Amino acid sequence: MSQTVAAIRGVKARGVVVPLKRMVRTAFGVIDSGPLVLIDVETDQGVTGRTYIFAYSKLTLHPLCYLIEEIGRELAGRPVAPFDLLAVTPTAHWLEFLDFAGAILARPAEIVEGSVTARGPGLGIEWNEPAVAKYLVS
Structure with missing residues (x-):
């Protein structure tokens, strides 16, 4: 039985700065907002995978978005090879959230x-688009 492997159609990256529900105190001060790059990987089978990365500084959002989208252009047409990274990690039983x-x-x-808890493929992440628009960095 042959199964068609999905291919990457495109990668979209957007920078946002969102308020944190719980501030993080560090030696450098208090972090009360999170600069994030939202990443959507679209496939030719209509499935979109979503994730985000913490950018540490608002200044890094634009360069990271550009880099991720350039990498996405290089990956277009290549097969998707999904796997659950946490399941193969030796410290999978530790939860840092x-x-x-x-x-x-x-x-x-x-x-x-x-x-x-997973709520769909991967972790089932879906963006709240009005909230994304509110915190979008242009």
Whole structure:
């Protein structure tokens, strides 16, 4: 039985700065907002994978978005090779969860018995587009 492997059609990256529900105190000060790059990987089979990266500084958002979209152009047409990275990680039983994206998720992540629960393919991340528009960095 042959199964067609999805190919990458495009990669979209957007920079946002979202408020944190719980501030993080560091030696350099208090972090009360999170500069994030939202990444959408679209396939030729209509499936979109979503993730985000913490950019550390608002100044890095534009260069990171540009870099990710350039990499996406290089990957266009190549097959998607998804796998659950956490499942193959030796420390998979440890949970470090910082809810950087909670303010822009359609349904914020839930922790049940020490695990982040999946709500669809991957973790089932869906963006709350009005919230994304509110925090979008142009």
